[in-house]
Amino acid sequence: MTREVKVLAGILGAAGVLHFVKPGPYEQIVPKPLPYKRELVYASGVVEVASAAMLMRPATRPLGGRLATLLLVAVFPANVQMTISAMQSSKAPWWFTAGTVLRLPLQLPLIRIAARAARSKG
Secondary structure, eight states: OHHHHHHHHHHHHHHHHHHOOOHHHHHHHOOOOOOOOHHHHHHHHHHHHHHHHHHHHHTTTTHHHHHHHHHHHHHHHHHHHHHHHHOOOHHHHHHHHHHHHHHHHHHHHHHHHHHHHHTTTO
């Protein structure tokens, strides 16, 4: 397992757990037209934790990589929503807004790492 995959699994695992510990901030970034925000936050948390666990085992790494790839693409609109909300908020500190903007292009390398893991031989 590459260091990249370990880092990705760590990011997904930690974020997944946070979906259950502090769901409120995640609910706020669910795109406005989508209903059932809490349920979507919990579902994405389950997928994050599951994909992180699958990435750690050679036998399940390809499935974990596919799941992580799909998840990272699916949550991208929430990341865009977070950036839009931060830019429109007079209360968001500049560093938070800058971080949300920088996060958007950083999602691409994570997707690439997950896609490579999906093609691994286990």
